[in-house]
Amino acid sequence: MLRRLALTAAASVAALSALPATAHADTDVVAPTDRLTVTVTDSGGEGDGTYVLNCHPTGGSHPDAGDACRRLDEVTRYGTDPFAPVRPDAMCTMQYGGPATAHVTGTWQGRPVDATYDRHDGCEISRWDALVPVLPAASA
Known part of the structure; x- marks a missing residue:
């Protein structure tokens, strides 16, 4: 019985030491x-x-x-998505805010983000301006 326990322990140690370094958790890296x-x-x-924006921690x-x-x-x-598109039934002013476009991808609060922005009407201008300085203040 003691011999079986010793063999099991030795096999476990051998298996764990054979794992690649990436399989070990590093608690110092967030x-x-x-x-x-x-x-x-x-x-x-x-x-x-093109910029990378890290938050929590910032970088x-x-x-x-x-x-x-x-x-x-x-x-x-x-309950709201800060990257949500303009609702299709929104009434928007017919004004042009310039040719600027933006594409935001990644993860925010654990959810995937894939949002596009432009400034082709009043709703889209407001949507863009609501995210300044994530997006730059655009000039027309």
Whole structure:
């Protein structure tokens, strides 16, 4: 009986030591839970480009990551999607806010994000402006 226990313990140790290093949990490393990639074109300023925005903890290549994360925290409400498109039945002013476009992908609060933005009418302009500084303040 003691011999069987010793053999089982030895086999367990051998199996665990054969696991690749990535299989061992590293409790000192915290991966960001909120990570977005923001791609902006034709904003009329220096905001064009592709940026990574990490929140909780804040980081990435976004030029204003701290304020961008704070803004996302402000507009996030339980039961609502801060990246939701304009409702199809919304009444929007017919104004043009410029050629700027943006695409936001990634994960926010554990949910996938794949949102597009433009400034082709009043509703879309408001939607864009609600996310500044995640999206750059665009000039027409």
